Amino acid sequence: MNWQSIHKAISSLTKQTSVIGLNEAAFKVISPLLDSLNYRLYYNYHGRSNQFQLIAQNSDAKPCDKEVKLIDELTDGKCHYGQYLDDDSQHYFFITNNQYCICLIVIDNQTLASDKQTSILPIINTLIEVWCNQLELLFYFQRDVLTGLFNPNVFVEAINHTSFEQVSDTSHTGPRIALERRGMAAKDCYAVALINIDNFAEVNERFGHTIGDEILIKLAHILQTSFRSSDLLCRYTGEEFAVLVQSPYEHTVQLILERLMEQIRTAHYPKVDNLTVTMGYTIALDGLLASELIDRARLSLQKGKAEGKDQIVAYSSFNDEETDKPFNQSLEIGEIELF
Ligand SMILES: Nc1nc2c(ncn2[C@@H]2O[C@H](COP(=O)(O)OP(=O)(O)OP(=O)(O)O)[C@@H](O)[C@H]2O)c(=O)[nH]1
Numbered sequence: 593m594n595w596q597s598i599h600k601a602i603s604s605l606t607k608q609t610s611v612i613g614l615n616e617a618a619f620k621v622i623s624p625l626l627d628s629l630n631y632r633l634y635y636n637y638h639g640r641s642n643q644f645q646l647i648a649q650n651s652d653a654k655p656c657d658k659e660v661k662l663i664d665e666l667t668d669g670k671c672h673y674g675q676y677l678d679d680d681s682q683h684y685f686f687i688t689n690n691q692y693c694i695c696l697i698v699i700d701n702q703t704l705a706s707d708k709q710t711s712i713l714p715i716i717n718t719l720i721e722v723w724c725n726q727l728e729l730l731f732y733f734q735r736d737v738l739t740g741l742f743n744p745n746v747f748v749e750a751i752n753h754t755s756f757e758q759v760s761d762t763s764h765t766g767p768r769i770a771l772e773r774r775g776m777a778a779k780d781c782y783a784v785a786l787i788n789i790d791n792f793a794e795v796n797e798r799f800g801h802t803i804g805d806e807i808l809i810k811l812a813h814i815l816q817t818s819f820r821s822s823d824l825l826c827r828y829t830g831e832e833f834a835v836l837v838q839s840p841y842e843h844t845v846q847l848i849l850e851r852l853m854e855q856i857r858t859a860h861y862p863k864v865d866n867l868t869v870t871m872g873y874t875i876a877l878d879g880l881l882a883s884e885l886i887d888r889a890r891l892s893l894q895k896g897k898a899e900g901k902d903q904i905v906a907y908s909s910f911n912d913e914e915t916d917k918p919f920n921q922s923l924e925i926g927e928i929e930l931f
Pocket residue numbers: 738788789790791792793794796800801802803804805808829830831897901
């Protein structure tokens with residue numbers, strides 16, 4: 593690899609603005625370099641749940657005991673993966689996104705016979721460093737500082753499907769690496785829910801903003817443990833959270849939110865004895881814009897606030913979805929004739 597192609601590879605990584613796009617670009621530039629080596633590539637399929645799977649390899653050799661132990665430790669979340677281990681027999685490259693290890697590449701030393709092969713390692717190392725730095729930048733760019741949840745831009749972008757498209761790479765000849773779909777596909781069904789803390793101004797007034805902040809962090813933690821990693825969690829405004837729940841069924845979404853409501857009600861918070869929230873949600877229908885979905889969830893939330901708080905309101909409970917079909921859908925089924 594000459595300097596020109598290294599420069600091209602680095603610039604293709606640094607211009608990525610979505611995690612999925614970045615991972616795709618990184619696999620694309622690193623895979624051809626790995627082709628001449630004996631390696632195994634493990635990918636953490638569910639991000640925060642640490643499910644490492646071998647997804648690409650260029651060797652029939654079985655992983656040694658040390659490698660197996662390392663994968664076990666990563667899966668259990670016990671491994672301090674920050675370091676680059678340069679073992680006698682293997683090189684380990686950890687790709688981390690600030691919080692989690694998303695990928696581990698293990699290269700067997702036996703394959704590094706020629707100078708050419710040995711000189712590939714620093715290049716791989718450099719590209720992985722750029723990859724990790726960019727992941728970290730994206731992490732801060734997309735997250736709310738206090739809670740670590742996604743910010744509203746990511747949330748809206750996810751509804752609009754721009755950064756959550758399927759990733760698969762067919763354009764190089766190396767091992768094909770297909771990443772999971774992490775977000776909502778165009779035809780997937782999901783619900784948009786807004787979760788707003790009740791009487792939070794009073795909490796701040798009585799106990800101060802520091803306690804208020806701790807409660808927000810605690811709530812974010814409850815959301816993270818309550819939802820699946822495929823659902824998208826966001827701090828939407830100061831004391832309001834938004835969630836994309838991946839489910840086509842309203843009754844399932846209702847059950848999920850009821851379970852969350854109970855968890856929030858029974859959790860322990862600093863100073864505050866009991867905390868309640870009001871939730872409003874709507875099922876996403878084909879053709880509705882992100883802003884329309886959020887407006888529907890907000891209307892439902894406002895209804896819940898006006899009717900006494902501490903409750904869950906579905907948009908469908910006060911709006912007939914049949915008479916409120918999106919324009920495109922009505923056109924498709926011939927309800928509207930243009931001329
Ligand atoms: N501690 C803390 N408070 C915040 C933050 N962002 C917003 N808030 C507070 O959230 C409160 C929101 O107040 P309101 O909009 O009146 O809502 P509320 O008191 O919860 O009333 P209802 O929503 O009607 O139940 C205000 O006191 C804000 O200062 C934050 O980052 N930290």
